Every structure is written in structure tokens, then in C-alpha cells.
Amino acid sequence: MSIRLKLGVTFAALAFAGAALAQTPAAKxxxxxxxxxxxxGDVLKVHRRSGDTVSIDLKPSVAVSAVKAIQLSDIKPGTFIGTAATTGTDGKMTATEVVVFPEAARGTGEGHYAWDLxxxxxxTNANVDTVVQSTNGRNLTLSYKGGSNExxxxxNVPVVTFAxxxxxxxxxxxxxFVVATPASQGQYTAQRVVVEKDGVAPPM
Structure with a gap:
């Protein structure tokens, strides 16, 4: 399997996990x-931003990936991206990070849902339809199954792809950044892991 395809499969699973978190609160x-x-061994300890330290069971089969920085200009019509954004009082969305999906992962996690940044x-995981330069950066028109937004x-927003x-x-x-399933007594079981590499931290 090529590196490109491996990365696509890795992020496909990560994206599905993220979508599951947004859509199935009963077992998220x-x-x-x-x-x-x-x-x-197989126990990863992480000091969370919230201040506590958690233990995560990291089985040998769990995929580990990193991200690398790319340019905002690399986002072109036809690119499939995932972007976390905040919505202002005017209803307009401003990105806080953008992940450019490998082509092999196109369509995974597609949609628009709540996030926790x-x-x-x-x-929003979606296709980029148009890119327009503005005084505030670049305006992206996005389309996904069931909707669209801008x-x-x-x-200055981090723009990355997987490595x-x-x-x-x-x-x-x-x-x-770890997507994990809660286990007993406050411990977790990892599903996917994205780690800082070459000074680039996962922004999602």
C-alpha cells in the first residue's frame, strides 16, 4: 500500500471517528x-489542556500520523478539506484551522457539525467550490452532502495536510490529538493518534 493511500485510510478512520462524536452522543x-x-509499553499518558493527565491504551494496530504545514494558496477549487471555524454574531464563519485531505480520503467525515475547539x-468536511481573495484572507465556498457554506x-490560520x-x-x-473511546475508571482506548512532528502540532 502506498504512503498516499495509507494516509488516506488513516485520516478516513479519524474523520469517521470525529463524525461519530458529533452524531452519536450515546456512545461517543x-x-x-x-x-x-x-x-x-501500550500506555500513552497525555497531560490535557484542561489540566489533568489521562492514560490511553494504545494498541500496536492503532494508526499514528502527523501533519505538515502547507500554504493557504495550496487550497484550490476541487480540494477536499476539513475546517474548524467559529461563527460570529453576523453569522459569518471564520476558520481556526484547515486540514487538506489526501485525495484518497475524499468524502470521509463529510458534513457540517459541532466541534469542541x-x-x-x-x-466542516467539504469540497472547495470557489476560492476568492479578500482583505481578510481567502473566502472559501464549500459544498457537502446536504448543504453548503462559506x-x-x-x-495566520494553520493550514496543514497529513504526513x-x-x-x-x-x-x-x-x-x-487523540480520538479515543472512554473505558473504565477514567481511562481511554485510542482509535487514532496525530502527533506533533518537525515542530508542527496538530491544530484540530
């Missing part, structure tokens, strides 16, 4: 953001 996985404390935060991407990573990249101090 958790999104864990923070810094790695340690990886001891802050108040009024949403996630989001402004300011020049290969391995368990050996899971070292103390690295920032990490």
Missing part, C-alpha cells in the same frame, strides 16, 4: 488534546 468517543507525558465552534480563512509518523514519534513534550 472523546477528543483528547494535550502534551505527551510518556509512552510506557471553543465556543460556537464547528467542523468560510473565511485568515492568513507519516510512527510510535517512535510519541515522545514526552510533543503535542498530540
Amino acid at each position: 468517543p472523546a477528543r483528547i488534546r494535550g502534551e505527551i507525558v510518556s509512552l510506557d 471553543g465556543p460556537n465552534s464547528t467542523m 468560510v473565511t480563512v485568515p492568513p 507519516p509518523a510512527a510510535r517512535t514519534d510519541l515522545t514526552p513534550g510533543k503535542k498530540v
Whole structure:
């Protein structure tokens, strides 16, 4: 399997996990953001932004990936992206991060749903129909099954795509984004892991 296809499959599963979190509250996985404390065998300890430290069971089969920075100008009509955004009082959406999907992952997690990066935060996984330069950055018109919207991407917003990573990249101090299933006594079981690499932290 090529690296391109592997990355597509990896993010496909990650995107599905994110969509499941938004759409099935009865059995939803958790999104864990923070810094790695340690990886001891199959137990990954992460100090979360909320201030607590959690233990995550990381089975050998769990996919680990990273992100690399790309340019806002790399987003063109026909690109499939995922973007977290906040909605202002005027109803307009402003991106807080953009992930460009590998072509092999096109269509996964497609839609528009609530996200947890802050108040009024949403996630849109969609096709870019048009790109228009504006004084505030770039305005993207997005379409997905069941709807469409427009989001402004300011020049300082992180724009990334996926890159290969391995368990050996899971070292103390690295920032990490983990989609995990809650287990007993406050522990978790990892589904997917995105880790900081070459100084680029996962912005999602």
C-alpha cells in the first residue's frame, strides 16, 4: 500500500471517528488534546489542556500520523478539506484551522457539525467550490452532502495536510490529538493518534 493511500485510510478512520462524536452522543468517543507525558509499553499518558493527565491504551494496530504545514494558496477549487471555524454574531464563519485531505480520503467525515475547539465552534468536511481573495484572507465556498457554506480563512490560520509518523514519534513534550473511546475508571482506548512532528502540532 502506498504512503498516499495509507494516509488516506488513516485520516478516513479519524474523520469517521470525529463524525461519530458529533452524531452519536450515546456512545461517543472523546477528543483528547494535550502534551505527551510518556509512552510506557501500550500506555500513552497525555497531560490535557484542561489540566489533568489521562492514560490511553494504545494498541500496536492503532494508526499514528502527523501533519505538515502547507500554504493557504495550496487550497484550490476541487480540494477536499476539513475546517474548524467559529461563527460570529453576523453569522459569518471564520476558520481556526484547515486540514487538506489526501485525495484518497475524499468524502470521509463529510458534513457540517459541532466541534469542541471553543465556543460556537464547528467542523466542516467539504469540497472547495470557489476560492476568492479578500482583505481578510481567502473566502472559501464549500459544498457537502446536504448543504453548503462559506468560510473565511485568515492568513495566520494553520493550514496543514497529513504526513507519516510512527510510535517512535510519541515522545514526552510533543503535542498530540487523540480520538479515543472512554473505558473504565477514567481511562481511554485510542482509535487514532496525530502527533506533533518537525515542530508542527496538530491544530484540530
